[in-house]
Amino acid sequence: MTSPASITWPEADGPRTARWRSEAAVPPPKRVIVADDRTTADSAYRLACEGTALLWNGDFQNARQLLQAVTRRLERKPRKQGATPLEAFNLHRQTQSQRARTLGMILIPLDAAYVIPLRRAPDVQQACIETYGPPTNEASVVSLRELLGLIGAHEWRKKGVEIPALGDRIHPYYGVFSPVRGEYVDLVARTALPSLNKAFDIGTGTGVLSALLAKRGVKKIVATDQDPRALACARENIARLGYEQQVEVVQADLFPEGRAPLVVCNPPWLPARPASPIEYAVYDPESRMLLGFLNGLTAHLSPGGEGWLILSDFAEHLGLRSRDWLLAAIDEAGLTVIGREDIRPRHPKSTDETDPLHAARVAEATSLWRLKARA
Structure with a gap:
């Protein structure tokens, strides 16, 4: 059985490591920095485009706003137009892939019980259990974009x-x-x-x-x-x-x-x-x-x-x-x-x-x- 992937990031008292979670089978980012409420949208956008992930250590709702701000910056980029339907499809998939990769660079910590240890964080325990299974007594990290998908799927599952x-x-x-x-x-x-x-x-x-x-x-x-x-x-x-x-x-x-x-x-x-x-x-x-x-x-x-x-x-x-x-x-x-x-x-x-x-x-x-x- 393959061991779960892990992610490492720097802290003041030395590097930390946690389990990496990705239902899309995205590998863990190689470069990770800690970000918080002082991080600007322009800075986050530039770092994400360069392949540097931001592990959030601030207010959860501010992280959501930051993700929205990065999304708006991505949407401002002019789209390439395909000369044929097939070319348009291939360009669309390429754009979607790049978009997912960039937006996946804002990361959220989860403790061993699937609790987000951030201010104003929602209760995501049931959504995580439905997707990841019972808690495994280890802290983990997940992209905010995937986590919001889990929350949305949990609501669809409840409502139908x-x-x-x-x-x-x-x-x-x-x-x-x-x-x-x-x-x-x-x-x-x-x-x-x-x-x-x-x-x-x-x-x-x-x-x-x-x-x-x-x-x-x-x-x-x-x-x-x-x-x-x-x-x-x-x-x-x-x-x-x-x-x-x-x-x-x-x-x-x-x-x-x-x-x-x-x-x-x-x-x-x-x-x-x-x-x-x-x-x-x-x-x-x-x-x-x-x-x-x-x-x-x-x-x-x-x-x-x-x-x-x-x-x-x-x-x-x-x-x-x-x-x-x-x-x-x-x-x-x-x-x-x-x-x-x-x-x-x-x-x-x-x-x-x-x-x-x-x-x-x-x-x-x-x-x-x-x-x-x-x-």
Whole structure:
């Protein structure tokens, strides 16, 4: 087992070391200084851009204000414009990566019980336990940006996300893709079911599609995922909604054992390399999950059964994948398309003309591809 990463910084009585926490798998900064309420935004911005991290030792709310001030300075920088959608996408990812790296340079200490030892600090113990697990009796350091993400995720987990098609809420965990974009849920809600006997939900995440299939009357659903956090999240949501008798959540690489008359999969939509483990919900490097689903589908469909592939064409508009490539992959997997349901995006970015990827977003559609094994 790999030892946790550590971070070291100078103090008046000698260097200190603590555990480094990063859910994004960011390595600990090599250069760290102690900062406090006297540190100016201009100084913090310059140091962060140079790769020097600032371990905060002042008022917590002032640290939040400092992060906001550094964010504003980053946003003033002119954006490079891509000549093509693909170039715009690559530049956007590069900008986002640089932005995350810079904003991640403001650090916050946590004591062994996940208490922030700073003035006016919020209670983050439960948020930390939900993400990091029980306290390990060691002090640690985390970026303020990640910590605020933990706090936000904790609130989402408590409040839940309203799913109109479900008539209820889904409570996402930190690091599990939240169904805030409901288009794919609506597609599953309105497409005619080929059978009510059994279904597989591949890569279940929060369990939202399994819950929806259960609500629609499917008698037995097997939901799979590889990520332990997603599995725990799905199980909790299924139990809260009262579908435990219909839905079984199992750990599997794509398919469970056996066959079903309906197999549903909503893989990550963009065939690009994720920058962190959390991004695997959005990025599918080399289309591995998509191809794994297509190539394994025939062996897991009951005779005459349907596979439902739910996929945005956003990647096509960015130039990351073509429609011809997708149709060829379906054909090479021994599958045939028997129908398709489309839906337009409703999320705010689809109407934001300042978004560098606006041209691709405004053209985007999400489709439910109904697939059958070729006779």
